[in-house]
Each structure stands twice: as C-alpha cells, then as structure tokens.
Amino acid sequence: MPLNISLGTPEILSLLGLQEIIVPANNSMTEPIENIETLFHIPSSKFNDWARIIFQYQQKNNPIFAEWHRLYPPTSGEFTFLPIAFFKSHSVVSTSNAPDITFSSSGTTGSKPSLHPVADLKLYEESFTKGFELFYGPIENYCIIGLLPSYLERTGSSLVYMVDHFIKKGKSNSGFYLNEYQTVADIIQNNESNKQPTLLLGVTFAMLEMTNAIPQQQWANTIVMETGGMKGRGAEITREELQEKLRTHLGVQHVHSEYGMTELLSQAYSQRNGRFHCPTWMRICIQDPSDPQQWFGHDKTGRICIIDLANVYSCSFIATDDLGKTHEDGSFEVLGRIDFSDLRGCNQLVID
Numbered sequence: 001m002p003l004n005i006s007l008g009t010p011e012i013l014s015l016l017g018l019q020e021i022i023v024p025a026n027n028s029m030t031e032p033i034e035n036i037e038t039l040f041h042i043p044s045s046k047f048n049d050w051a052r053i054i055f056q057y058q059q060k061n062n063p064i065f066a067e068w069h070r071l072y073p074p075t076s077g078e079f080t081f082l083p084i085a086f087f088k089s090h091s092v093v094s095t096s097n098a099p100d101i102t103f104s105s106s107g108t109t110g111s112k113p114s115l116h117p118v119a120d121l122k123l124y125e126e127s128f129t130k131g132f133e134l135f136y137g138p139i140e141n142y143c144i145i146g147l148l149p150s151y152l153e154r155t156g157s158s159l160v161y162m163v164d165h166f167i168k169k170g171k172s173n174s175g176f177y178l179n180e181y182q183t184v185a186d187i188i189q190n191n192e193s194n195k196q197p198t199l200l201l202g203v204t205f206a207m208l209e210m211t212n213a214i215p216q217q218q219w220a221n222t223i224v225m226e227t228g229g230m231k232g233r234g235a236e237i238t239r240e241e242l243q244e245k246l247r248t249h250l251g252v253q254h255v256h257s258e259y260g261m262t263e264l265l266s267q268a269y270s271q272r273n274g275r276f277h278c279p280t281w282m283r284i285c286i287q288d289p290s291d292p293q294q295w296f297g298h299d300k301t302g303r304i305c306i307i308d309l310a311n312v313y314s315c316s317f318i319a320t321d322d323l324g325k326t327h328e329d330g331s332f333e334v335l336g337r338i339d340f341s342d343l344r345g346c347n348q349l350v351i352d
Contacts, residue, residue, distance in 0.1 A: 032057035039281050039309050040130045050309055054316050055079055061094040065315050075293045081305040081319040087114035087263045095119045095313045104156035105262040114262050119313035124265045127310040128162045131279040135269045143191050144170035147202030149178050158262050163201060181213040188222055198222040204242060211249040218251035225256040239274055263318055265310040275331040281309040284332045287319060301325045301335055
C-alpha cells in the first residue's frame with residue numbers, strides 16, 4: 001500500500017529518526033556551462049552528459065535539492081527528482097542572482113501557489129520559442145489567438161507570458177480574447193478564406209464555452225490547442241471527451257495539447273491521440289508513486305518525472321503530481337493526478 005507521506009511530515013520524520021530536516025548552507029560553484037543557450041542544440045546522444053553536469057551544479061547550488069538527494073539517493077538510474085510541492089513552500093533556486101521574474105501558479109481556492117523565480121528570462125523565451133518551432137515551425141507564420149481568461153485575471157502566469165510573446169510575433173489580429181467567441185470565429189474564418197494558418201490556444205473551459213456559443217465550423221488551416229484545466233468552471237471531463245467535442249464542432253482533424261507548468265521552463269506538445277513529445281532538452285521518466293527510489297519501464301502508469309535542462313537555475317529534475325506512462329517511441333501520456341498530491345508537508349524543512 002502506498003505511503004501517503006511527504007518530506008517534512010511527522011510520519012516520515014519519525015521513520016528517519018529526525019526531529020526536523022536541516023538543509024546545509026549553500027556551497028555555490030561557477031556557471032555549469034560556458035554558453036547555456038547551446039543546450040537547445042544538443043544531440044540526443046549528449047543529453048545524459050548535459051544532465052550530469054547540470055545535476056552536479058544544482059547539487060552544489062540548490063540546498064533543498066541537495067538535502068532531498070541525501071535522504072533519497074537513487075538506487076537505480078543516476079538522478080534524484082525533487083517533489084514539485086517544494087515550489088509551494090521554499091525558494092527553489094540554484095543561483096545567487098536575483099530573479100528577472102517570479103512566476104506563480106493559479107492553485108485552487110485557499111491553497112498556496114507555487115512560485116518559480118526565473119533568473120534568466122531570455123533562457124525561458126529561448127526555450128518556449130525553440131520548443132514550439134521544433135514541432136510547428138516559425139511563430140511568425142501564425143495568427144495567434146489566446147483564450148486564457150482564468151490566467152489573464154491574475155498576475156504571474158508563465159503561460160500568459162509565453163502566449164503574449166507569441167502574439168507579439170504573430171500575424172494581424174493576433175491577441176488575447178475573453179468571451180468574444182463570435183469575434184474569434186469570424187477572425188479564424190477570414191484566415192481560413194485566405195489560407196492563413198491560425199493557432200487557437202485555450203484553457204479547457206473557454207474552449208467548451210466557445211463550442212456552445214458559435215455555430216459548427218470547418219477549419220482546415222487552424223491548429224486548435226488545449227492547455228487543460230476547468231479551474232472550477234464546471235465538471236471535469238476527460239481529454240478524450242474534450243477532444244471529440246472540439247473536433248466535431250470546430251471541424252478539425254486533430255486537437256493538439258500543450259503540457260507545461262509554472263515550475264518548468266519547457267513544454268511538451270501532443271499533435272494527436274494524446275501522445276506528448278518533448279523537445280531535445282527535456283525528457284520524461286516514470287516513478288513508482290509510493291517509492292521515489294523505484295522506476296517503471298514503458299507502458300506502466302506511475303508518477304511523471306521531468307528532466308528540463310532549461311531549468312538550470314532552479315531545478316531541472318522534478319517529480320510532478322501527475323500520473324502517466326511513457327512509450328517506446330519516446331512519447332508519453334498524462335493520465336490524471338496522484339491522489340495524495342495535496343499531502344505536501346514540506347513546510348517543516350528549514351534552512352540554516
């Protein structure tokens with residue numbers, strides 16, 4: 001039976017024979033790589049070499065990550081993965097430089113948001129731009145339409161920052177639209193008539209509201225991309241149900257998906273069938289949800305762990321609260337949430 005406990009809870013402290021967990025003082029080292037931006041051009045065969053360098057750098061510069069590694073050293077594989085909950089309770093950083101920006105998650109009502117101090121904003125821009133263009137080609141080719149009302153209503157969204165960056169590079173009529181669903185449909189229909197490619201990117205509930213507000217469409221030159229999330233706006237539906245409804249009503253062959261989060265600087269994309277693919281500087285592995293030292297092979301459901309090399313100045317090795325599985329072709333699926341993901345318990349971890 002899984003142990004529903006997290007680092008810092010009384011249960012795990014008792015198991016470890018500790019009263020509290022003391023994180024050692026920072027023992028910083030110099031830049032991990034002379035030219036960080038070269039990581040966006042690394043061949044697949046060099047990924048592990050880069051991961052080792054960044055892992056060693058973060059072990060010396062990120063005291064939270066170093067202490068978690070001391071408590072849970074890997075018994076198989078090379079790397080330890082930090083539970084994503086620490087971004088809610090601690091400053092997860094691997095540099096003494098002041099952040100260019102701090103992104104925050106939306107969270108749920110009454111919960112504490114995750115905070116991600118980003119030391120190099122240009123690194124984030126490079127990551128999300130090159131990641132998108134790896135799968136879809138130049139951003140400048142598209143009219144970019146963002147349906148992200150729940151994100152626009154607050155500050156600190158990394159998704160809004162990314163889409164705003166895309167919009168500024170996009171074709172005429174690119175922009176954020178709230179409940180102007182018929183306006184959006186008219187813009188896209190005009191683009192369709194002119195064979196102008198469009199990217200319609202939106203949160204789940206906004207996409208569903210749009211299908212209820214506009215007539216049935218037939219869009220051959222439009223990428224419809226959902227980012228997930230009902231955000232308390234109605235009953236959750238499965239990705240399969242959502243995509244079938246969008247395909248039928250909007251007249252597209254496939255519904256695309258974006259997989260990213262506040263705590264990362266990179267995104268994975270699904271172009272069909274719910275199978276996500278990562279850019280070359282990002283990889284997925286699957287952890288046993290009950291044991292952070294055990295790993296699953298392909299086609300077995302477990303906790304999604306992510307190596308995001310672009311996250312060099314915070315933590316590149318993150319254990320998410322998502323369930324999923326990987327496949328032999330390098331793709332992965334997202335299948336839900338871990339049922340004990342709200343048992344955070346990291347607030348008792350202290351720093352000298």
